[in-house]
Amino acid sequence: MFKPRVYVTRQIFPDALDLIEKSAELELWPEDQPPSPEQLKEALADVDGAIINVMDHIDASVLEAAPKLRVLSQVAVGLDNIDIPESTKREILVGYTPGVLAKSTADLAFGLLLAVARRVVESDKWVREGNWKISHHPMFWLGSEVNGSTLGILGLGGIGLEMAKRAKGFDMKVLYHSRTRKRELEKEHGFKYASFKRVLADSDFISIHVPLTPETNKFIGEKQLKAMKKSAILVNLSRGPVVDTEALYKALKKSWIAGAGLDVFDPEPVPPEHPILGLDNVVVLPHIGSASNRSRREMHLLAARNLVAGLNGERLEECANPELYESLGI
Ligand code: DGY
Numbered sequence: 001m002f003k004p005r006v007y008v009t010r011q012i013f014p015d016a017l018d019l020i021e022k023s024a025e026l027e028l029w030p031e032d033q034p035p036s037p038e039q040l041k042e043a044l045a046d047v048d049g050a051i052i053n054v055m056d057h058i059d060a061s062v063l064e065a066a067p068k069l070r071v072l073s074q075v076a077v078g079l080d081n082i083d084i085p086e087s088t089k090r091e092i093l094v095g096y097t098p099g100v101l102a103k104s105t106a107d108l109a110f111g112l113l114l115a116v117a118r119r120v121v122e123s124d125k126w127v128r129e130g131n132w133k134i135s136h137h138p139m140f141w142l143g144s145e146v147n148g149s150t151l152g153i154l155g156l157g158g159i160g161l162e163m164a165k166r167a168k169g170f171d172m173k174v175l176y177h178s179r180t181r182k183r184e185l186e187k188e189h190g191f192k193y194a195s196f197k198r199v200l201a202d203s204d205f206i207s208i209h210v211p212l213t214p215e216t217n218k219f220i221g222e223k224q225l226k227a228m229k230k231s232a233i234l235v236n237l238s239r240g241p242v243v244d245t246e247a248l249y250k251a252l253k254k255s256w257i258a259g260a261g262l263d264v265f266d267p268e269p270v271p272p273e274h275p276i277l278g279l280d281n282v283v284v285l286p287h288i289g290s291a292s293n294r295s296r297r298e299m300h301l302l303a304a305r306n307l308v309a310g311l312n313g314e315r316l317e318e319c320a321n322p323e324l325y326e327s328l329g330i
Contacts, residue, residue: 004025005068008020008026010055012304037061095319098318113261153176155179155210203228218243220234230257231258
């Protein structure tokens with residue numbers, strides 16, 4: 001029996017691989033480091049489908065080298081590494097994994113917010129370095145109060161919404177700015193819509209949840225950082241290039257803002273000698289927003305189901321270019 005050929009560009013949970021293997025011949029990239037562009041082209045040259053990752057850059061030249069490709073299944077909600085219009089032009093369905101990672105990513109965003117506000121990483125380091133000599137001091141390690149403060153959300157999509165819900169549990173006021181105003185959510189949860197300018201000026205914490213697009217590249221630069229409160233803490237779990245790294249470094253160093261929690265960086269990985277790592281008012285994590293066992297497994301399974309559905313000529317559970325369904329007759 002004919003089985004389509006599939007390439008998986010990084011290790012994934014075994015039950016997701018099993019699911020794919022039931023209907024396809026599977027080949028798996030064996031390394032932890034991603035394939036180079038040339039290796040990626042070679043890997044995709046003769047396959048019908050692929051499971052890919054945010055580090056695999058799928059541009060027109062890669063698609064050109066993959067003439068049989070019918071389905072690209074991304075293990076992520078962000079799609080900035082894929083040329084979607086070019087995929088659509090070539091009638092390649094693109095799957096992705098929103099939803100299943102929203103709660104775990106928001107958990108970590110809130111964790112980062114708390115960590116920076118209450119100086120968790122900084123004080124832990126201080127203890128480990130042998131500096132805890134006085135049991136309790138009334139004026140040591142003062143941080144920012146989270147409860148009762150204002151959280152500004154930039155981008156009220158799936159993850160932004162989960163972040164806003166967590167803030168309500170901490171009695172925070174939630175302001176948001178998003179491409180589309182969500183009046184239902186405002187009514188249901190009491191979130192307040194505000195202009196970009198107002199969110200910057202009025203928030204104690206600002207959490208970024210916008211996708212990376214040409215419009216959001218360096219969305220937060222010097223001007224925006226200077227427009228924030230001096231006491232503001234910025235949290236970024238979207239994509240590194242949404243924040244201008246140079247400007248953020250200046251803002252943290254010169255105390256234009258109080259701190260930052262970053263799960264993403266530009267560039268990634270952050271070079272160990274980067275000056276930002278010498279600052280105490282920033283916590284940097286290695287892009288682990290969705291890295292809980294449950295979320296990652298669900299992402300891998302959803303990506304596998306998207307892939308198999310596409311290969312079987314069916315609609316994907318989560319598709320980034322559903323406008324193709326009509327021309328594909330599915
Ligand atoms: C995403 O889903 O876009 C994350 O960045 C990868 O886990």
